[in-house]
Amino acid sequence: MLAVKNHGALHASAVWDLVADRAAATPTLEFAVDEHGRRFTFEECQTLSEGIAATLHARGVRAGDVVSWQLPNTVEAMCMSLALSRLGAVQNPVIPMFRDAEVEFITNQVGASLLIVPREFRGYDHGQLAERVRKVVPGLDVLVLEATGDYSGWELGDPSSLPTVRTDVDADAIAWIFYTSGTTAAPKGVKHTDRGLLAASMTFVSNLEVMQEDRCAAFVPIAHVGGIAHMLHSLLVGHSLIISAAFAPEANADQLIEEKATLVGSGLPFTNEYLRLSRERGIAPLFPHSRATLGGGSGRPAGLSGLTKEHLGGVGIISGYGMTECPYITWGTPHDTDEQHAEFEGIPCSGGQVRIVGAGESSASVGEIGEIRVRGPQLFHGYVDSSLDSAAFDKDGFFRTGDLGFLDQDGRLAVTGRIKDIIVRKMENISAREVEEALMGDPSIADLTVIGVPDAKSGERVCAVVVAADPGNFPTLESVQKYLRTTRLNVRKFPEQVEVVEAIPRNPLGKISKPELQKRYSKDINDSNVEKV
16 A cells, blocks of 8 residues: 655644634634635635534534535635534534425425525525525525625624633534435435544645645535535645636636646546636646646546646646545545546545455455445434334445445556446446547547447447537437447447537536436437437
8 A cells, every 4th residue: 555645734633723723823824715806715614604604503403403505716715614513513514506396305404404505606595595495405404695796695793692612522422414416316415524524635635745835726516515625625734725716717727827736626527617718718727826736526537637738738647536425535636647636536644444345245456347345434323214223334344435446556446437437238247437438539520429329129229429629510319339440449339329519517526417318308219319239
């Protein structure tokens, strides 16, 4: 197993202890800067958090209460999260894309006493949503933050009214409940502790050798576990975050350039937009101060890291692997080779473990593909719906991720697909990811995914859903198959159906909503863009 370095991070097992320790250690260092140019030091972060905590305490929030919140990426949202840690509340971040059905389900399942939302965000009235949800969820109060230009909206209370900071905080108590993004089923509530999230954040810090001089893009939704991890590794190390309430490619690229960002990216959708801007502007590297582009959250073409190194700067893509249930179990390092950056998701750290399990629960050998299973301090403490727990873990306490992959001789993880992302055509298993990777070089295709759709004769057929590189020249079944004949993909795996869309549907972290596409394109075999077999 490869060794990684610890670059002087603070040690804390509880989030509020970390806030206080960081403010004491480096009070005047910058914690965050937003798209409006507002800058906050770590001391100001603590002060703002205590003011918000006083407001929430006056409203009745007490230790152990569950508080749901659905807020965009602002410094105030981060400080509100830290305020809830100061009060000892259990917080339930809800990503802003969720609407009535999901928010009602979530707040009801967790037993939330308070829901905090902005009056509006990106043209949607979250205040009205909260009022509708309040009427149907027993015991739920709502706090609507009135819209301002920077989405702050807080009236700060008097910190002297707060109870004394507890010294007996149990860092292993449930303090966070996140919900999965629900691309395959109803969202699942995932229970985490302070200690677990801090361990996850330390994997990022150690593997990427994060320093106080780093300036990290933090455009992942703050209500996602990855957004919270960004906040925590800033507090661990004392580096600055560059944040924006909503992602706007050109404005955010300019923001990162102006702020001399050293860690950019935040996921595939961000990276693709930055590559487009680099080409359009004729500027390479687009981010001259970048050490690396952060990856993870979804698959990527094999050549993407090389393009990123050339057009965006730094070593290319440093990718990590994790999920809501087990965030940041691995990350790559700046010392990996170009080939390793292109193919692998890094190595575990902070006590995390990865194993690959083959048929019959046997341990896979080096390079052998099997199910990825994970455990460690960053692993969740079960689902809110405990009936889901027994199927989630194996007998050794490893979480069954449902992902396929392999480990190399040094313990680096490569992800090759999903167990459920196998298309069974005429009793033959076809990896959707293998077909996707073969198609990624087609110059007529700007973006794509491959799904299986029901077929009366073969069980399932391979369907390629594509975005045209040239809006005036759509890819067709014939052109796609013609291109694939120039690749090494076996003809038995060629798509039998091609659908052209304006954009591939993705969640905020870039994961493709394949069930939505499967429902949309499960069609009769007589369609003209379906091959007769």
